[in-house]
Amino acid sequence: MRVSRLLLVTLRDDPAEAEIPSHRLLLRAGYIRRVSSGIYAYLPLLWRVLQKVSRIVRDEMDATGALETLLPQLQPADLWQRSGRWAGYTAGEGIMFHLHDRQGRELGLGPTHEEVITALAADLLQSYRQLPVNLYQIQTKFRDEIRPRFGLMRGREFIMKDAYSFHADEDSLRQTYAAMDQAYRRIFARCGLRAVAVEADSGAIGGSASQEFMVTAEAGEDLILTSADGRYAANQERAVSLAPEARPLASVPLAELNTPGLASIEDLCKVHGFDPSQTVKVLLLLARFAEGRPQPLLVCLRGDQQLNEVKLANAVSAAAEPAASGLLEIAPISPEQLQAEGLAPLPFGSLGPQLGDGVLAGARSWHPRFLRLADATASALPLFVCGACRPDTHLVGASWSSLGAQADWTISTVDLRNAQPGDACLHDPEQRLHAARGIEVGHIFQLGRKYSQALEASFTNESGQNEALWMGCYGIGVSRLAQAAVEQHHDGQGICWPVSIAPYEVVVVPANTEDPTQAQLAESLYTTLQEAGVEVLLDDRSERAGVKFKDADLIGIPWRVVVGRGAAAGQIELVERQGSLRQDLAAAELLTVLLPRLEQGRRGLAEQPT
Ligand code: ATP
Ligand code: MG
Numbered sequence: 146m147r148v149s150r151l152l153l154v155t156l157r158d159d160p161a162e163a164e165i166p167s168h169r170l171l172l173r174a175g176y177i178r179r180v181s182s183g184i185y186a187y188l189p190l191l192w193r194v195l196q197k198v199s200r201i202v203r204d205e206m207d208a209t210g211a212l213e214t215l216l217p218q219l220q221p222a223d224l225w226q227r228s229g230r231w232a233g234y235t236a237g238e239g240i241m242f243h244l245h246d247r248q249g250r251e252l253g254l255g256p257t258h259e260e261v262i263t264a265l266a267a268d269l270l271q272s273y274r275q276l277p278v279n280l281y282q283i284q285t286k287f288r289d290e291i292r293p294r295f296g297l298m299r300g301r302e303f304i305m306k307d308a309y310s311f312h313a314d315e316d317s318l319r320q321t322y323a324a325m326d327q328a329y330r331r332i333f334a335r336c337g338l339r340a341v342a343v344e345a346d347s348g349a350i351g352g353s354a355s356q357e358f359m360v361t362a363e364a365g366e367d368l369i370l371t372s373a374d375g376r377y378a379a380n381q382e383r384a385v386s387l388a389p390e391a392r393p394l395a396s397v398p399l400a401e402l403n404t405p406g407l408a409s410i411e412d413l414c415k416v417h418g419f420d421p422s423q424t425v426k427v428l429l430l431l432a433r434f435a436e437g438r439p440q441p442l443l444v445c446l447r448g449d450q451q452l453n454e455v456k457l458a459n460a461v462s463a464a465a466e467p468a469a470s471g472l473l474e475i476a477p478i479s480p481e482q483l484q485a486e487g488l489a490p491l492p493f494g495s496l497g498p499q500l501g502d503g504v505l506a507g508a509r510s511w512h513p514r515f516l517r518l519a520d521a522t523a524s525a526l527p528l529f530v531c532g533a534c535r536p537d538t539h540l541v542g543a544s545w546s547s548l549g550a551q552a553d554w555t556i557s558t559v560d561l562r563n564a565q566p567g568d569a570c571l572h573d574p575e576q577r578l579h580a581a582r583g584i585e586v587g588h589i590f591q592l593g594r595k596y597s598q599a600l601e602a603s604f605t606n607e608s609g610q611n612e613a614l615w616m617g618c619y620g621i622g623v624s625r626l627a628q629a630a631v632e633q634h635h636d637g638q639g640i641c642w643p644v645s646i647a648p649y650e651v652v653v654v655p656a657n658t659e660d661p662t663q664a665q666l667a668e669s670l671y672t673t674l675q676e677a678g679v680e681v682l683l684d685d686r687s688e689r690a691g692v693k694f695k696d697a698d699l700i701g702i703p704w705r706v707v708v709g710r711g712a713a714a715g716q717i718e719l720v721e722r723q724g725s726l727r728q729d730l731a732a733a734e735l736l737t738v739l740l741p742r743l744e745q746g747r748r749g750l751a752e753q754p755t
Pocket of ligand 1: 257288290297298299300301303304305585586587588620621622623624625626
């Protein structure tokens with residue numbers, strides 16, 4: 146391709162809308178244009194990258210025996226009602242775009258495809274003889290993200306590879322899950338990405354085991370915690386660790402303490418010399434559901450610990466009253482909300498676990514009892530400091546039994562705390578957790594039978610009985626991956642694409658297009674490279690050499706062949722975009738020198754992460 150015909154529109158200045166390097170570079174180098182919030186046009190250069198990524202994904206999926214398919218993006222509401230996800234995905238902070246057709250039927254634009262594929266499986270799969278089977282597709286997904294940002298990283302329309310497998314038993318599901326794990330490692334390595342696999346929360350998709358693949362980069366939205374021995378890696382949403390020991394509280398009889406103006410743990414500790422680990426803090430929150438009444442929550446944490454919202458949401462979903470389903474959000478209870486419910490004000494700065502359900506009596510719409518949850522580090526404290534449930538008053542030397550636990554109320558102990566960098570690991574307390582930032586490019590799940598039971602997808606097993614299918618699902622964010630590659634591979638001058646996913650592998654740059662010798666040699670090298678199967682650009686524009694070099698660096702073509710003054714003597718220069726290679730050589734030698742290196746680059750990273 147000739148650069149003059151490439152519709153290359155680069156920007157000299159950094160676009161104001163872009164906060165992270167990869168977003169800036171993709172805009173500046175003419176790969177994407179923003180059409181609306183979270184909605185981007187993939188320009189021809191990016192489309193080549195996306196197709197290369199897709200080709201690698203296909204190749205590796207096909208090698209596992211998975212079958213490619215293409216499912217509808219317009220999905221009828223009733224499928225989602227049957228799985229119980231319609232309300233959660235469309236009401237409140239739900240992310241599904243939804244609409245009515247001319248007959249007034251409700252439809253959603255697919256954010257994911259569990260429902261559609263499971264309904265198909267119910268129709269197509271009858272016997273254990275057809276199993277296992279794994280179907281995948283590469284297509285645009287739609288999600289009305291609450292905060293679309295960072296360009297392709299969190300779009301409202303983006304390209305995903307999603308696969309769904311069906312099995313006769315759990316063992317077979319585990320085998321395919323393991324095969325997907327291996328395929329994913331090969332995919333990311335072939336794309337030239339350093340990615341790590343981490344334990345993950347299963348989120349709204351549901352199911353049991355799940356693992357995310359993270360491209361490590363400063364700008365990553367996820368915090369990952371890993372042990373130096375490589376045996377533990379998890380998303381902080383999910384990570385577990387040993388909390389630091391609490392500082393024991395001197396054994397004193399239960400006493401009240403006057404604490405005017407000390408509404409935070411920090412102030413309380415500063416003024417009275419407590420350590421935060423000696424205190425129990427109480428959070429009052431409200432959980433809202435797609436169906437069922439709002440549920441007030443009383444959550445206890447050791448004062449030095451931080452609430453993990455994902456763990457809390459999982460605990461609330463599991464413990465909520467049976468009539469409540471489709472957790473929409475959990476948010477702090479405000480004084481205004483209490484008033485709107487017709488309830489009396491509460492002493493927010495000095496609450497304790499003993500706050501009685503009586504304060505909820507007469508609530509207009511809320512469940513009139515707290516769901517009481519305590520993190521294990523709080524439950525384990527023999528003596529602690531907490532609020533007295535009266536303004537400006539705390540209790541010192543409180544214990545769970547002295548406050549009336551079990552007698553007046555019960556509290557469930559669950560893991561609700563954030564694991565932190567520096568914490569000791571469970572598998573080996575000598576090991577500490579280290580933090581890194583990551584971009585989630587893939588996620589694999591063992592779904593179990595949640596969807597097959599809801600959508601009645603069953604098969605006849607070997608002994609002639611009907612059973613629900615076992616399922617797994619496996620996603621890769623194809624467009625996010627392309628941008629993650631830029632985030633991991635760029636420098637001050639621009640993008641440094643790995644050869645395997647670069648839009649073009651080589652650019653031939655005649656320094657002075659007006660010089661017929663240079664122009665001719667460049668043309669002939671261009672032809673030679675094309676004939677050798679190289680994806681090559683010829684920068685035939687009559688720009689200054691400096692401008693062309695700058696553009697080549699910005700758009701990130703891995704190899705540059707410069708045809709300059711040496712052309713008369715048949716000499717050219719070969720420059721590697723990422724790395725230090727810069728070599729003068731005879732034009733006749735170009736293929737011999739370049740092809741083996743290109744071949745190596747096309748294979749991606751040599752070693753695959755484990
Ligand atoms: P996230 O936690 O980042 O919101 P998710 O867990 O909701 O993602 P999945 O449902 O597991 O995402 O989707 C599979 C893959 O699709 C993700 O691993 C990610 O790479 C990609 N992806 C998800 N949401 C987006 C988005 N809004 N824009 C671009 N890619 C996305
Ligand atoms: Mg995910």
